[in-house]
Amino acid sequence: MSRKSHAIADRMRLLDASGIRKVFDLAAKMTDPINLSIGQPDFDVPPAIKDAAIEAIRAGQNKYTQTEGTFKLRSLLEQRCRAEFGWTDGKAYLVTSGVSGALMLAMLTLVNPGDEVVFADPYFVMYAHLVNLSGGRPVPVNTYDDFRLDVQAFADAITDKTRLLIVNSPANPTGAVYGERDLRDLAEIAVKRDLLVISDEIYNLFCYDQPFVSMAAVYENTLLMRGFSKSYAMTGWRMGWCTGPRPILEKMTMLQQYSFVCAPSMAQAAGLEALDTDMSSYVAAYKKKRDMVDSVLGPAMGLVKPGGAFYAFVPAPGGDATRFVAKAIENNVLVIPGGVFSTRDTHFRLSYATSDEKLRKGLDILVGLAG
Ligand code: PLP
DSSP states (O other): OOOGGGOOOGGGGGOOOHHHHHHHHHHHTOSSOEEOOOOSOSSOOOHHHHHHHHHHHHTTOOSOOOTTOOHHHHHHHHHHHHHHHOOOSOOEEEEESHHHHHHHHHHHHHOOTTOEEEEEESOOHHHHHHHHHTTOEEEEEEOTTTOOOOHHHHHHHOOTTEEEEEEESSOTTTOOOOOHHHHHHHHHHHHHHTOEEEEEOTTTTOBOSSOOOOHHHHOSSEEEEEESTTTSSOGGGOOEEEEEOHHHHHHHHHHHHTTTOSSOHHHHHHHHHHTTOOOHHHHHHHHHHHHHHHHHHHHHHOOOOOOBTTEEEEEOGGGOHHHHHHHHHHTTEEOEEGGGGSSOOSEEEEEOOSOHHHHHHHHHHHHHHHO
């Protein structure tokens, strides 16, 4: 008998985690799998950043901080943005509980019921779910098979109901990187339609073949989000940040006051150290892994070379990702079917954030299964 006291709000019907749960259920039965499914770096937080967090705890920085983040961290973020973008005006900065926190605050602040939010398909799963939860309508724009930013397709997807665009470069799950020309073309459309763009730049450090270009560098009306999770392997510390139009930031900050309250205090203290940490050797190691994946899966499985992040989005043999992933799992390799990130289920996502040895073994098995 259904109990009123256990009733779940209607909006929760809009969330569905079944795709990824199936994979994790299968994974739970594996002993010592070659796990190429993980969305976080395999290196640990660099020692100086750990020390900064530990020192902060010892020094008593264990209380709530200001809702928008400590003054010190926001000042450093502002300094960095001024240097990177040449900004001269005083923008607002909000330190968030990961980029996830920033996305949640942004969606609830911006999306009205019925509003449409346009983003590339394949996409980071959270976009669709948060738009749904806000009462909006996700509008995924097909970018198969090369995953480049198809500006015309974006333009065609925009309607009078479009509230905002989301851009994610380097991208999860495809590793696609958008160049300056693409971003400028998109900005032109956004200007014409007076649309805000959320730019999720959580993988900005992991850009291998060209200098990283930010949407914020080419379009003023950008809500820029960056994180510490992937760049410094701090996924468990819950740290991200956001800047953009002041009226929007003010409302997001107010909502943070009534939800997350603030990002973790010791992680904010360590964030100062992180922003001064040179991660180039880590990134170089990931570029080598990317090259290994590309050199094997390019010829063997028709992979389009990913330019950033730490993922490859690989065509599944036979065009049926769920079937191929089940076969891979039977052979002890864990990857994720593309249907989790897309309206299509023709590819699988491989994360190369693992040891070279495991990666090599996993690639050999996948190629064997494809043959
Ligand atoms: N955005 C993208 C594209 C991601 O892949 C992730 C994590 O996988 C996030 C945002 C959220 O990261 P976090 O909340 O740890 O900052």
